[in-house]
Amino acid sequence: MVKIALVIYRTSLISCLNLLFLCSIVSCDSEHKTTTLKHKSILFTAASLSTVQEQYSSVQLFQQSMDQAIKEVDAQIANGIEVPIPKDLAGGYTHERHKLNYLTMQRAGKLYRVTGEEKYAVYVHDMLREYAEMFPTLDRHPSEKSYSRGKLFWQCLNDANWLVYASQAYDCIYDRLNADEKAFLETNLFRPYANFLSIETPQFFNRIHNHSTWANAGVGMIGLVMNDTVLVKRALYGLEEDGLDTAAKDNDGGSIKEEGQERAGFLAQMDLLFSPDGFYAEGPYYQRYAIYPFMVFAASLQNARPDLKIFEHRDGILSKAVYALLNLTDSNGEFYPINDAQKGMSYYSRELVSAVDIIYHFGDQNPELLSIAEKQGRVLLDVTGFSVAEAISQGKTQAFVPKSMELKDGADGSEGGLAILRMNHTGGDLNAVFKYTAQGMGHGHYDKLSYSLFENGEEVLQDYGVSRFVNIEQKNGGGYLKENKTFAKQTVAHNTVVVNQTTNYGADIDVANKRHSDRFFFDASKKNIQIASAKDTGAYDGVRMQRTIALIADSSFAKPLLVDVFDIDSDEINTYDLPCYYFGQLLLANMVYETRATLAPMGDQFGYQHLWEVAKADKLPNQTKVTWMNNQQFYSWTASTDTSDEFLFGRIGANDPKFNLRADPMFMLRRKADHAVFASVLESHGSYSAVSELSEDAFSKVTGIDVIYQSDDYTAVQIRHEGGTLQLVLCRNDSAADQSHEITIESKKVSWTGAYDYQVM
Amino acid sequence: MVKIALVIYRTSLISCLNLLFLCSIVSCDSEHKTTTLKHKSILFTAASLSTVQEQYSSVQLFQQSMDQAIKEVDAQIANGIEVPIPKDLAGGYTHERHKLNYLTMQRAGKLYRVTGEEKYAVYVHDMLREYAEMFPTLDRHPSEKSYSRGKLFWQCLNDANWLVYASQAYDCIYDRLNADEKAFLETNLFRPYANFLSIETPQFFNRIHNHSTWANAGVGMIGLVMNDTVLVKRALYGLEEDGLDTAAKDNDGGSIKEEGQERAGFLAQMDLLFSPDGFYAEGPYYQRYAIYPFMVFAASLQNARPDLKIFEHRDGILSKAVYALLNLTDSNGEFYPINDAQKGMSYYSRELVSAVDIIYHFGDQNPELLSIAEKQGRVLLDVTGFSVAEAISQGKTQAFVPKSMELKDGADGSEGGLAILRMNHTGGDLNAVFKYTAQGMGHGHYDKLSYSLFENGEEVLQDYGVSRFVNIEQKNGGGYLKENKTFAKQTVAHNTVVVNQTTNYGADIDVANKRHSDRFFFDASKKNIQIASAKDTGAYDGVRMQRTIALIADSSFAKPLLVDVFDIDSDEINTYDLPCYYFGQLLLANMVYETRATLAPMGDQFGYQHLWEVAKADKLPNQTKVTWMNNQQFYSWTASTDTSDEFLFGRIGANDPKFNLRADPMFMLRRKADHAVFASVLESHGSYSAVSELSEDAFSKVTGIDVIYQSDDYTAVQIRHEGGTLQLVLCRNDSAADQSHEITIESKKVSWTGAYDYQVM
Structure with missing residues (x-):
């Protein structure tokens, strides 16, 4: 059509009439059937x-995405509709089938809307009818695992997902x-479903939680489609009366209703779940999951209820949330796996495709977003999606440059935060992620002042992440594993200090939810040093901790150094353990240690029961050094130590009867003291090639x-090196x-x- | 020059004279200085x-390789010549410097020969002069580790390398x-060096060994350059009198001189080190290392002594050796790591660049070799190298298709062999490597009838490979580690049966060197089954073993199945252990097992002392199944078992005081019996995405x-599946x-x- 339009641009009226005639023929025979919008749609305006x-x-990436959807949907149409009676947990047939159904329905619906191809509408209608026939017959799902059992799925969360997608199809x-x-459909399926x-x-x-965000979005979106103002209001503001108990907990130990919580609904989620910087309390893995209902409901509102100006709400909090997410990634686009996070999740996920497209179109049309959309390869x-694909085809793309930044935590930004320090070097980049956030609700980890380190998208010092295999049925139906609580x-x-072999807050979630670490300072403005410092006084009663993490670039080193100064102060003598979860093969350890002839766990609680003690040193030199090799590179960790310190080499995997844990290695520095400073420096250096067999540096x-200096007011360290x-x-x-x-x-x-103060001496 | 030549193709005599004049100017000013060959060169003929x-x-890949060499050599010229007094082991400064020197000299020499640029000749000459000044002052290297201490290096092997490269530079x-x-140079350096x-x-x-091949090549090549027929004869036929003791051993326990060995020298290496199929007894890792002196000395002979027709010797054995190597690779071009092999070595190595180029030029100009040269990206x-680059620029490249094949072992092909079974599937390929070779001398492993499995270039069931970190100084100077003998x-x-927890031949190398497994049959001619069967009666006295490995393609499965039937027979009751070294995370094990609260090694010798016993089942179901996940895929192993069988889950790493071993997982089926058939099937199935979080199959x-059938003459198995x-x-x-x-x-x-007989029932 575009080509024809160009050709006839300067034609006479008669030619135009001819064209209209031509177009009417074309629209009957080609795939470009146009349909007019006859209701307030959540996906389009009439224009x-x-x-x-x-x-x-004529817009390549859009057409490509259409082609992919056509391939997938056509295969499902050929397969025939299957709407089984709900039975299985995640990973099982009925679970996966209903999930595939809602994903397919939504795609089929959009294909119909864009192309006008009847078969897609018929498919969606047929499937919805089957659901409408089955739904009134369903009780809650037979599995009793969830605090909120669903109907199609074992938990309402998945049912809410279904409704978010099905609303779009409808x-x-x-x-x-x-x-x-x-x-x-509305009487048998959508209204009872929304009420359910x-x-x-x-x-x-009615929680302030990602689960409820999905519920709010599903109910609100189907309300918008049906023009049901009651449902839309319920979605935006929550149930007026919920009768919820502030002592109730969900399956992950998260509170159902915090004391003093008055608000609920979508606007409350927007106001309370994100910090002013767009950081989401549970961390990027869940922020990625949660962002989809936020974005898709917001886009739905913007299309159907533009008067609400949802994207302007709270100074554009949704846009900030998307940028926070995009910056919470390593150089492969994978999210830093803090808290309950399965590794490998990235901005290639469908949720981020949505987020990038929606925030580009309804936001500031930032051309850097286009480079991510190009990598995603679909819209x-x-x-x-059309806006994004069109802008790409017009050559507007600019590279997205992730930034060093601090993301403050807490609804008002007062509950600590997360620092991302990034430095590039000739061979790639180093990212340090330093966590001094609040607990992050049910999916939070007890890891105050922990950090992890990434090089070129690979973990150098890992955060273990979650102990869970999402959607792998053999592993507890894809749900959380016992070892998530007992270890992960x-x-x-985590790479942070443990006091007296006890977890932060004694692992009491109620205490944890009320406390947080505190930011102290953050500076990423200089070329040769990026630094963040944070404090915690709540993780262990009577113990004051300050940790400072810095990336330092110095011409004597090919790559930046990571300097870690962990200052711990107490009125009593405690045992301070600093674990370090590395990967790869140890090459050198400069202390005298004894390897164990038989292995026993390092302890019997707080995660120590899962760590095999592989070797131990009872005394240390003044400078303790460990060098290891991973990913064809070398890493050395050098720490200032006391001769009376101990050093343990360990491996994860003790007390793991179902092989749920990864058997990753670690080492740990242990000191008994009241006041201690763990000062260490981590170097990434050199390279090895298994093909040339040459090792460098x-x-x-x-x-x-x-x-070199300690007082109540200051701590100073010197790093000595060959140059x-x-x-x-x-x-x-x-x-x-x-x-x-x-x-x-x-x-x-x-x-x-x-x-x-930083100086090269 | 080419362009000028084309332009003046049809010109008059006067124009031609003008051209000659022009050329003489050009040859003074441009980088295309031509030099005439004035001696019998080992690298070129005059033409x-x-x-x-x-x-x-004008030949892109050649020019590109020149540019790379120019960059590297110019950097070294700028760095200045360093010829330090030898001191260090591999990985240390003097070792790496002398190695870099010979690599750079050779490149600089070739740059001079091709471009005529004086600076490269000056650099080579200056460096050789420094060596000629130092060499007469040198005693043997201070390290006493080697059975044949070198002068520039700790072992003569590296000195021989130096001479092979320096000969080319000279x-x-x-x-x-x-x-x-x-x-x-010849009086102070080359002749005494060759005599040394x-x-x-x-x-x-004077051994029949890769070490001696290097020595033969170095001595022969410098002999050719100096036109010293004594040295060339010595290189081709060995020392007449060597006074060697047949009881002597090298550092790896290999024999210096086998009983009855009469021949030595290069021709003897060609006749005795390769099987008639071009298989090299030590395996592809060492074959790759050994191939370079074979190829470069053969090419030298072909240039300087074409009358010898070296490439026709023994029915073109050198060409067969190169093709054997190229087929001994997974789909990433990495060599199967049998015997003492460091993983990751591949046909991207400089030795294979040489082998591919030389065998293309002096061999049959097989266009499939060009695709490998293209991947190598240098000539x-x-x-x-010019021949290869020119053929590529002429578009002659065809894809190299690695083949399923059997490579017989032994100088006459009678000492067992190695089977490579390959099947492609829509998602990639599966390669099973089944080893029933002779011992492979000092670098051989005691792993009769073992196999390993690869999918898309990743290990599914691994061969541990060597316990060594080549050129990593922290690990025993880059040399073999103690654990290579005690474990690897x-x-x-290995993935093969251990009888009574004892190693093949009681780990006696002298016995091992005299015995071998025997091929029984091999058939890769069918589409739906590829199969190899071999026997061994020598690994354990009184124990007769037959193992059959088959890849089977059946339409009920997306990928081929691996079927393993291991038949073991003895007059006595023995303990048969079948270990299986997988990677990744166990998802399911269908027997009742007990995980150990503390870990102890599985035994105290023959490698068992390095295996932690993590869990054990004392009885098994009739069908034992284990499913694990690795590389975003699933693998299931199903075995026919007796209720009285035992099953162990283990992990490498016990008794490893220097952290030399990789802590990889394994499981092991154990049966006490006289006659046993271990029948199992390994499925690679399904996929998982950490981004979509969808699991399939x-x-x-x-x-x-x-x-289902057992007799002295036949064994039959049935594999039952859903379809x-x-x-x-x-x-x-x-x-x-x-x-x-x-x-x-x-x-x-x-x-x-x-x-x-194979049938789908």
Whole structure:
């Protein structure tokens, strides 16, 4: 159509009439059948639908996404409709079938809307009718595992997913159905379904939680399609009366209703689940999951209820949430796996395709988003995806550059945060992720002041992530595994200090939910140092902790150094354990250690029961060094240690009767003290090729790290290396950027302004 | 020059004279300086040198390889020459420097020969002079580790490498030196160096071994360059008198001189080290290492002594050796890591670049070799590399298709062999590598009838490979680790049966060297089954073993099945252990097992001391099934078992004080019996995406495998699955292809011709 339009651009009226005649023939015979929008749609406006219908085939990425959807949907149409009686858990047949059904329905609906091909509408209608016939016969799902059992699925969460997708499918065929057909579906399926998810399951609908976001979105979207203002209001503001108990918990130990919680519904989720920086309390893995209902319901509102200006709500919080997510990724686009996160989830997920397309179209049309959409290789089959694909075809793409940043946590930004430090080097990049957030509700881990490190998208020091195999039926039906509580959530499973072999807050979620770490300072403005410092006084009663993580670029080193200064203070003598979860093969450890002839667990609780003690050193040199090799590179960790310190080599996997844990290695520095400073430096260095068998820079260049100054107000460390010395002085009490400081270190005066001083000596 | 030549093709005599004038100017000012060959070169003939000089810049891959060499050599020239007094082991400075020197010299020499650029000749000459000044002052290397200590390096092997490369460098600048200059280098360096490697170190020079191949090549190549017929004869035929002791051993326990060994030298290596199929006794990792001196000395002979027709020797054995190597690779081009092999070595190595180029040029110009050269992305900077690059630029490339094949072992092909079974499927390929070779000398492993499995270039069931970190100084100077002997070489470290927890031949290398397994049959001619069967009666006295490995393609399965029938027979009751080294995470094990609260090693010798016993089942169901997940795929192993069988889950790493071993997982089926058949089937199935979180076909489709017939003459198994039954009948005594057989299985007559019968029931 576009080509024809171009050809006849300067033609006479008669030619135009000819064209109209031509078009009417074309629209009958080609796949470009146009349909007019006859209701308030959640996916298009009348104008945008007509643009997409007319132009899509000339926009490559959109057409490509259509082709993919056509292939998948046609295969399902050929397969025939299957709407089985619900029975299985995640990974099982009925679960996976209903999931495939809603995904297919939504795609089929959009294909109909864009192409006008009848068969897609028929397929959606037929399937919805089968659901409408079955739904009134269903009781709750036979599995009793969930705190909010669903009907099609074992938990309402999946049922809400179904409704979010089915609403879109219904929206696409709505104009094509007669009044009786619509009444049949709405009476038997959609209204009771919406009531089931809300009025009948308030513990699911009225929380401030990603589960409820899905519920709100499903109920609101079907309400918009049916123009049911009651449902839409319920979705936006929650149930007026829910009768929920503040002592109730969900399956993950998360609260159903926090004390003092008054609000519910979609707007409350937008106001309370994100920090002002767009950080979502449960972390990026769940933020990715949660972002889909946020984005798709917001886009639905923007299409059907533009008066609400939803994308402007709370200073554009949805846009901030998407950018936070995009920045919470390593260089492969994979999310940093903090809290309950399955590794490998990335911005290639369908949720992020939606988020990028929607925030591009309804947001600021940032050309950097287009580079991510190009990598994703597909767009939504609606006006948002069309906008993105069209902009790409017009060459507007710019590279997305992830940034070093601090994301504050808490609804008002006062509950600690997360620092992302990034430095590029000639061979790639290093990212340190330093976590000093609040607990993150039911999916949070007890890992105050932990950090993990990534190089070129590979983990150097890992966060274990979740102990779960999502949708793998053999592993507890794809659900959370026991070891998630007994190991993965525990403090010792993370790269942070464990006090007296006890987990933060004694692993009490109620205490955890009320406390948080505190940011101290963050500075990523300089070329040669990026630094973040945070404190915690709540994780262990009577123990004051400050950790500072810095990436330092120095010309003596090919790659940045990671410097870690962990200051711990207590009035009592405690045991401080600092675990370090590396990957690969140990090459060198400079202390005298004894390997165990038989292995026993390191302890009997708080995660220690899952760590085999492989070797132990009872005393250490002043500088402890460990070098290992992974991914054809070398890593060396050098720490300032006391001779009375202990050092343990361990491996995950003890007390794991179902082989649920990964048998990854770790080491741990242990000190008994009241006040301790764990100062260490991690070097990534050199390379190895298994083909040329050449090794380069296999040895650490750091000769030592020393704590050269300690007081209540300051801690200073020096890193000695073959080519010189680096000095880092940290404030402990005053982080004001404009405050001047002066101290004397080894009879030399050091003065600076701000929270820290870094010098190449 | 080419362009000019084309332009003036049809010009008059006057124009031609103009051109000559022009050329003389060009040859002074441009980089295309031509030089004439004035001696018998090992790298070019006069004609080929002139072709390369004139045409190289228009042949892309050659020019590209030149550019790379120029970059590397120019960087070294800028760095300045360093010829340090030898001191370090592999990985240390002096070792790596001398290695870099010979690699750089050779490249610089070739750059001079091709471009005529003086600076490269000067660099080579200066460096050789420094070596000539230092060499007379050197005693043997201070390290006493080697059975044949070198001078520049800790072992003569590396010194021989140096001479192989330095000979080429010297060849390139030979014409440019005056008589005094040549005399200086030859008197102080090359002749004493050649004598040092041969007459002064007969235990290194006169073996039938890859070490000696390097020595022969180095001595022969420098002999050719200097036109020293004594040295060339010594290289070809060995030392007449070596005074070697047949009881002497090298560092790896390999014999210095086998009893009855009469021959030595290069021709003897060609005759005795390869089987008639081109298989090299030590396996592909060492074959790759050994192939370079074979190829480069052969090419040198072909250039300088074409009368010898070296490439025709023994029916073209060198060509067969290269093709054997190229077929001994997975789909990433990495060599199957049998015996002492470091994983990751591949046909991208410089040795294979040489082999491919030389065998293309001096061999049959097989266009499939060009596809490998394209992947390698570089060619040799001589006439062979030019031939390859030119053919590629002419579009002659065809895809190299690795084949299922059997490579017989032993100088006369009578000492067992290695079977490679390959099947493609829509998602990639499966390769089973079944080893029934002779021991493979000092680098052989005690793993009779073992196999390993690869999918899409990733290991499914691994061969542990070597316990060594080549050129990683922290790990024993890059040399073999103690655990190579105590674990990696032991039978239990492989996927094959261990009898009474004892290694093959009681781990006695002298016995091992005298015995071998025997091929029984091999058939890769059919689409739906590829099968190999082999026997061993020597690994354990009084124990007769037959193993049959088959890949079976059946329409009920998306990918081929691997069927393994291991028949073991003895007059006594023995303990038979069948280990299985998988990767990844166990999802399911269908027996009742007990996980250990503390871990102890599985035994105290023959490698068992390195295996932690993680869990054990004391009795088994009739069908034992284990499912695991790796690389986003599922694998299930189903075995016919007796209730009295035991099953162990283990992990490598016990008694490993220096963390030299990889902590990889394994499981093991154990049976006490006189006669046992271990029949099992391995399915690769389904897929998982961490991004979509969808799992497909996560469950095994095999319901069971049964041994349905056993006699002295036949074993039959049936594989039952959801869609039917597959039946495989194997001969045990007669593998003749034309022999008819008939037996009655479950009252049905089964008749067939040949060594086996396969039927879909």
